[in-house]
Amino acid sequence: MSTEKRPNPARRSERSRRAILDAARELVAETEYGKISIEAIAARAGVGKQTIYRWWPSKGAVVFESFLALSEGAAGEGIALPDTGDIKADLRTVMRATAAEFADPRFEAPIRALNSEIINDPALAAQFQEKVDGPVTEAKKERLRSAQRAGQISPDADLDLALELLYAPLYQRWLLRSGPLTPEYADALVDHVLKALRP
Structure with missing residues (x-):
């Protein structure tokens, strides 16, 4: 019997998947989002485009998963905001x-690309x-509920x-590139919103 080791298909598939996500x-x-194609992603990853279509239905789906991989741990089950009591x-x-x-x-480039795709892909x-x-x-809402229980936010807010x-002004400033996203700006948003939410 031959003792030669055969390639592990699962390992090869995972390597290809990671290469595709990295390429996307x-x-x-590097490139304007509208100019990116499945073919370009496949060429960068060193795979055939059919490999991509086997796992994802569209360019947007590939970009979305690449975004999730980039921000792993930032979303999904188990997320919690800091709760120091303040x-x-x-x-x-x-x-x-x-x-x-x-x-x-x-983060900005994939987030902008994802927003462009979400607009046209329900x-x-x-x-x-x-x-x-x-x-x-x-x-986020659970952290605000905790503040309500502590009497820091109006119970009927x-x-x-x-x-x-809280978030829409920051998002708009980012989307329209209408101003810098500084720590001072973030603090000002928090201060103004909490004034409105006082008990």
Whole structure:
């Protein structure tokens, strides 16, 4: 009997998958999103385009998974915001980190690409809501509920609206490139929103 080891298909598949995700992320960082194609991702990854289509239905789906791989641990089950008992300090920590992430070129390019794709792809939008936005929003609301229980936020505050008041200005500034995303800006957002949420 031959003792020659055969290649492990699972290991080979995982290597190809990682190469595709890395290639998608690199291309998004280097090239205008509209000019990226499945063929370009396949060529960069060193695989056939049919390999990509076997795992993902579209370019947007590849970019989405590459974004998830990049931010692994930042979304999904088990996420929790810091809870030191001081809602202002905790929200400042979170908002500063969010502003820094949006300003980080490694994250900004794939996030912009993902937003472009979500606008025109309802299925991808639903997937983003399920795997990223939904769990993260629930974690944020749970931190606000904790602040309500501690008497730091009005007990009848609309928490969905509170989060929109907190994050929408930052998102708009990032989307329109209308101003810097500084720690001071993040702090100002927290301070103004908490004034509105006082008991």
